[in-house]
Amino acid sequence: MRGIRKFTFVEPKSERPNVYSGIHIPRTGAVLLATLLRQAGYETKVFCEDIASLDAEELFSADAVGISSLTNTARAGYAIAARCRERGIPVVMGGTHATFLAEEALDYADFVVKGEGEAPLLELLEALRGGGSFEDIPNLSYWSGGRAGRGRKVHNPNRAFVRDLDALPIPDFGLVHGWGKGCITSIMTSRGCPYDCTFCSVTAMLGRGYRCVSEDRVIEELRRYRDRDYVFFCDDNFTVNRRRTKNLLQRKIREGLGMKWSAQVRTEIADDPELLRLMRDSQCFNIYVGFESFNPRTLALYNKRMDVGRIQRSMEIFHKHRIKVHGMFVLGSDADDAESVRNTVHLAKKLDIDTVQFMILTPIPGTVLTEEFRAEERIRTADWNLFDGHYVTYEPRRLTPYELQRETLRAFRKFYSLPRVVGRALRGDKWVALLRLKARRYIKQWRRQNQLFLRRLREEVLAEARRLSAAGRGRRARRVALPKGQLPPTLERFVCSFFRQLGVKVISLEMEGRESLEELAQRAAEALARWRVRVDFLVLPALRPWKISTVASPLLDIPSTPSHAPLLHLPVEADGTPSYPAFARIGMVFTRKVQKVNRAFQSALRELEKTRLPLL
Numbered sequence: 001m002r003g004i005r006k007f008t009f010v011e012p013k014s015e016r017p018n019v020y021s022g023i024h025i026p027r028t029g030a031v032l033l034a035t036l037l038r039q040a041g042y043e044t045k046v047f048c049e050d051i052a053s054l055d056a057e058e059l060f061s062a063d064a065v066g067i068s069s070l071t072n073t074a075r076a077g078y079a080i081a082a083r084c085r086e087r088g089i090p091v092v093m094g095g096t097h098a099t100f101l102a103e104e105a106l107d108y109a110d111f112v113v114k115g116e117g118e119a120p121l122l123e124l125l126e127a128l129r130g131g132g133s134f135e136d137i138p139n140l141s142y143w144s145g146g147r148a149g150r151g152r153k154v155h156n157p158n159r160a161f162v163r164d165l166d167a168l169p170i171p172d173f174g175l176v177h178g179w180g181k182g183c184i185t186s187i188m189t190s191r192g193c194p195y196d197c198t199f200c201s202v203t204a205m206l207g208r209g210y211r212c213v214s215e216d217r218v219i220e221e222l223r224r225y226r227d228r229d230y231v232f233f234c235d236d237n238f239t240v241n242r243r244r245t246k247n248l249l250q251r252k253i254r255e256g257l258g259m260k261w262s263a264q265v266r267t268e269i270a271d272d273p274e275l276l277r278l279m280r281d282s283q284c285f286n287i288y289v290g291f292e293s294f295n296p297r298t299l300a301l302y303n304k305r306m307d308v309g310r311i312q313r314s315m316e317i318f319h320k321h322r323i324k325v326h327g328m329f330v331l332g333s334d335a336d337d338a339e340s341v342r343n344t345v346h347l348a349k350k351l352d353i354d355t356v357q358f359m360i361l362t363p364i365p366g367t368v369l370t371e372e373f374r375a376e377e378r379i380r381t382a383d384w385n386l387f388d389g390h391y392v393t394y395e396p397r398r399l400t401p402y403e404l405q406r407e408t409l410r411a412f413r414k415f416y417s418l419p420r421v422v423g424r425a426l427r428g429d430k431w432v433a434l435l436r437l438k439a440r441r442y443i444k445q446w447r448r449q450n451q452l453f454l455r456r457l458r459e460e461v462l463a464e465a466r467r468l469s470a471a472g473r474g475r476r477a478r479r480v481a482l483p484k485g486q487l488p489p490t491l492e493r494f495v496c497s498f499f500r501q502l503g504v505k506v507i508s509l510e511m512e513g514r515e516s517l518e519e520l521a522q523r524a525a526e527a528l529a530r531w532r533v534r535v536d537f538l539v540l541p542a543l544r545p546w547k548i549s550t551v552a553s554p555l556l557d558i559p560s561t562p563s564h565a566p567l568l569h570l571p572v573e574a575d576g577t578p579s580y581p582a583f584a585r586i587g588m589v590f591t592r593k594v595q596k597v598n599r600a601f602q603s604a605l606r607e608l609e610k611t612r613l614p615l616l
């Protein structure tokens with residue numbers, strides 16, 4: 001391997017646009033690493049594709065290339081890695097995606113640096129220069145033959161997190177290609193988060209301990225940006241240590257560092273009037289708050305440790321201090337159905353949150369949730385481009401993927417409706433009005449670009465209906481027969497109620513004894529023929545206990561004899577509960593309105609709840 005003098009970083013742009021696509025904020029990682037390498041004598045530069053396109057000639061003149069990765073930018077990163085490696089340029093990958101999927105990233109890169117990259121990258125470059133050994137470099141994954149594809153993949157264990165954050169240089173954004181007007185400077189004053197939300201990878205990546213940059217160092221960094229109008233504190237949770245935050249803000253005010261700022265915070269700070277006053281007086285412009293949901297059961301499932309009442313109170317208090325709020329929501333937990341999602345949207349509007357993002361729960365690598373979903377085989381795709389929070393990538397429990405996608409789009413549409421844009425403009429709040437207008441445009445564009453994706457999801461719900469049509473049995477169905485005593489009584493009641501709500505008549509067939517499904521079907525068909533009763537379907541228990549992972553398995557048997565009614569298999573999970581996503585497909589055989597099916601299911605459930613009987 002040739003000696004490495006010039007090392008170029010790339011922060012790839014995701015192949016699909018997301019809510020942040022037009023915003024020019026580089027993550028601090030690559031910039032910080034580039035600053036560190038420059039101090040160590042390397043020639044270096046950062047291409048942040050969200051800011052300016054890659055200059056291929058410049059990139060391919062590097063002796064080695066470092067590529068940063070999020071999950072939604074991983075594929076773009078792999079494509080750049082391939083182009084570099086074709087030219088014999090060694091590639092090092094880092095960042096959160098490569099950290100948790102080092103084995104995968106090594107298919108595209110020569111080296112992967114897991115976790116915090118500062119020390120491992122310097123050590124790797126030293127080893128490459130001086131022929132040192134890779135096995136002594138913690139956090140490194142590599143090929144035993146030194147280049148991708150040579151030998152076997154080796155994954156070294158990780159070292160402890162960086163303790164002294166002050167020892168790291170202040171990132172020099174001047175190293176970012178195309179840096180200039182419109183680019184947002186971020187300052188990271190801490191790493192890690194003491195909370196542990198199930199959908200978030202921060203704690204696995206940076207730890208649950210809260211490590212801070214000293215107040216002096218943060219102030220020194222702020223002084224550098226004295227001439228800037230605005231800075232973004234990109235900490236995951238800027239106000240964990242309130243005493244420290246207050247000191248920082250007091251010093252910012254005292255030193256006349258008057259730039260506006262924003263940061264990610266949690267709602268608890270609304271209980272601290274002193275902090276809020278300091279935030280306001282130190283030019284806090286807006287805050288990013290992970291509300292996630294107004295469904296208490298969802299908050300509990302996310303391990304958010306926050307209650308809905310507190311969220312509601314906090315909004316009023318933030319606004320009283322003239323702090324704008326960007327509310328971040330994650331829709332689609334196992335406790336979310338269409339109603340709870342709509343309620344969350346309704347409250348977001350009612351509380352007058354300034355701007356919002358409604359993301360779809362996404363199993364990104366490195367989270368508790370991802371492990372759970374993987375164990376339950378609920379992850380639908382490994383197309384990383386879809387992992388930006390805008391697409392359904394897993395099997396939801398109380399909504400079909402189609403409905404969750406549609407409800408999320410609806411949520412955006414309702415929040416960013418034209419009257420709500422105009423309303424803000426009339427209140428003289430041009431900034432929020434403009435952002436809302438941009439969000440509206442973005443949603444329309446997203447919808448246009450993803451029509452095929454939406455159509456595919458809809459086709460999934462229509463799977464049984466389509467099979468019937470294909471078999472020439474697609475006429476409007478109105479009557480089903482249900483052999484009695486084959487299901488637990490409460491479940492039988494649920495099923496009857498579900499069909500009734502859909503306007504479908506259920507004929508109960510008195511049948512004695514339990515037997516195999518084939519025998520049951522045969523006897524039921526004979527009984528119907530004997531009594532000269534014509535039904536559109538014979539409803540039977542599912543062929544096997546239903547799991548959410550088997551949601552796409554066929555629920556319909558179409559006999560070859562035209563006089564025999566098709567069999568509909570009732571999808572019941574192992575715990576005896578009816579599986580909504582599968583029932584939705586059954587419902588679509590009787591109506592084409594997915595909302596009607598949803599309402600029928602929910603109302604049948606409510607009826608059952610009234611009886612207070614367990615399903616089994």
Ligand code: B12
Pocket residue numbers: 013014018020023025026027028029030032033050065066067068069070071072073092093094095096097113115116117118121188199200201202206234235236359364365387388389
């Ligand atoms: C600031 C921020 C943003 C900013 C700017 C981000 C940008 N340009 O991509 C905004 C608000 C725009 C944003 C948007 C999004 N973000 Co964001 N964001 C962050 C945040 C809070 C801080 C980033 C940062 O500066 N980190 C600090 C530095 C030090 O860490 P780092 O960049 O990872 O770098 C270190 C290591 O990773 C490694 N490393 C990194 N690159 C390289 C390269 C090489 C060669 C080597 C050797 C090492 C190395 O060394 C670095 C130094 O130790 C992180 C959380 C976090 N703490 O990282 C989430 C985070 C990165 N975002 C996340 C997500 C999901 C998103 C969005 C998809 C949407 C969303 N749901 O909010 C979009 C997508 C943006 C895009 N690029 O497409 C996830 C990513 C998870 C994943 N697996 O993909 C994170 C981890 C948060 C989380 N909830 O888990 N984000």
Ligand code: SF4
Pocket residue numbers: 193194195196197200201202203236237290
């Ligand atoms: S979502 Fe926010 S509060 Fe929760 S663990 Fe991640 S960074 Fe911490």
